Amino acid sequence: MYLHIFPPPPPLFLSTLPSPLSSPRYTEVANNVQKEETVLSVQFVLLDCAPLKFSLVQHCNEWQGKFTQLLSLMASTRLKELHVFLQENALRLSQPPQSLVELGESLKLLETLQGDLQKIESQIPPIHEQFAILEKYEVTVDQAVHEMLEALNGEWVWFQQVVIDSDIMLKKHKDKFKGSLIFSAEEFKKKMQITVQAFSSSGPFGSGVTCELALEKVAALRGQLDTLKEEEGTIRHGLGIFKLEQPCSKDVQTLEKDLDYLQQVWEITQQWDAHWDEWKAGQFVTLQTESMENTAQAMFKKLHKLSRELKDKQWEIVDFSKNRIDQFKRTIPLISDLRNPAMRDRSGQKRVICPADDPHFLSTV
Numbered sequence: 310m311y312l313h314i315f316p317p318p319p320p321l322f323l324s325t326l327p328s329p330l331s332s333p334r335y336t337e338v339a340n341n342v343q344k345e346e347t348v349l350s351v352q353f354v355l356l357d358c359a360p361l362k363f364s365l366v367q368h369c370n371e372w373q374g375k376f377t378q379l380l381s382l383m384a385s386t387r388l389k390e391l392h393v394f395l396q397e398n399a400l401r402l403s404q405p406p407q408s409l410v411e412l413g414e415s416l417k418l419l420e421t422l423q424g425d426l427q428k429i430e431s432q433i434p435p436i437h438e439q440f441a442i443l444e445k446y447e448v449t450v451d452q453a454v455h456e457m458l459e460a461l462n463g464e465w466v467w468f469q470q471v472v473i474d475s476d477i478m479l480k481k482h483k484d485k486f487k488g489s490l491i492f493s494a495e496e497f498k499k500k501m502q503i504t505v506q507a508f509s510s511s512g513p514f515g516s517g518v519t520c521e522l523a524l525e526k527v528a529a530l531r532g533q534l535d536t537l538k539e540e541e542g543t544i545r546h547g548l549g550i551f552k553l554e555q556p557c558s559k560d561v562q563t564l565e566k567d568l569d570y571l572q573q574v575w576e577i578t579q580q581w582d583a584h585w586d587e588w589k590a591g592q593f594v595t596l597q598t599e600s601m602e603n604t605a606q607a608m609f610k611k612l613h614k615l616s617r618e619l620k621d622k623q624w625e626i627v628d629f630s631k632n633r634i635d636q637f638k639r640t641i642p643l644i645s646d647l648r649n650p651a652m653r654d655r656s657g658q659k660r661v662i663c664p665a666d667d668p669h670f671l672s673t674v
Contacts, residue, residue, distance in 0.1 A: 384439035
């Protein structure tokens with residue numbers, strides 16, 4: 310009596326099935342299966358294990374085929390990636406830098422590659438081992454991949470030489486850029502001195518200039534200063550590549566601070582002119598003396614604080630604007646009295662005689 314049975318693989322075979330990382334053992338397992346008895350007699354039952362043995366051997370062959378295909382894909386991918394890595398980085402290193410930015414990038418790349426040479430080299434033996442396994446099992450490899458594998462060792466020697474040559478080349482360019490940067494730093498100092506001297510002589514610091522023109526000039530100076538600050542940042546960044554510290558220019562900091570102060574003074578002056586133009590054109594009945602006094606007091610405090618901080622600057626516009634507001638403050642009580650209903654003549658009209666040459670007195674009633 311023959312029974313064809315297809316039970317699951319017995320524990321013995323399950324325990325001996327290799328992982329995908331040990332392909333040679335698939336052949337060993339298949340051979341062990343073939344050695345097992347095909348027909349077994351158990352009491353009165355005769356067992357035919359041929360279908361089971363066939364399934365197990367077929368299973369091993371399929372796994373071995375899939376593994377070798379996967380191994381071929383993995384090995385080819387790793388080889389191509391390493392080839393691209395070597396070619397691209399060799400090209401980047403061998404190109405002479407044309408600017409400080411490119412020099413910094415090249416030096417950083419060189420330092421990284423020099424530190425990773427052993428790590429990169431350690432990738433080569435496993436690739437050869439993987440292709441050796443593929444050759445053992447007669448797995449077909451593309452001709453282009455095969456040629457790339459044959460040239461891998463020579464390509465690695467070439468890449469190491471590129472790193473050495475690039476190190477020498479970058480050192481020469483480093484010295485060249487370093488000298489140019491030091492010269493630029495000295496020229497920048499001279500340029501800043503000229504700019505500060507021009508600002509100190511032309512301002513605008515006097516009351517003879519209109520607020521609009523003064524603020525335009527301050528804006529132009531600020532734009533010029535921003536350009537100089539950008540130039541300074543480029544120089545300092547470049548010197549940092551060579552481990553040279555360049556402190557921030559004190560002239561830049563001083564000029565920026567002075568421009569901030571000067572802009573505040575002229576903006577307050579402009580605001581005061583706008584308020585004065587509004588008030589002097591108004592009627593007494595519409596004037597809010599309390600609001601006028603508060604506005605004048607607030608602006609006077611700002612200018613008073615600025616005058617103390619700028620006492621060594623001797624900027625005429627500061628005292629001029631401060632005195633104008635102070636003079637107006639002293640007229641506030643008089644304006645309040647003039648708004649009193651008792652200050653009327655027989656016709657019911659207010660009569661006020663104001664000095665014609667006093668621009669800070671409300672002459673319109």
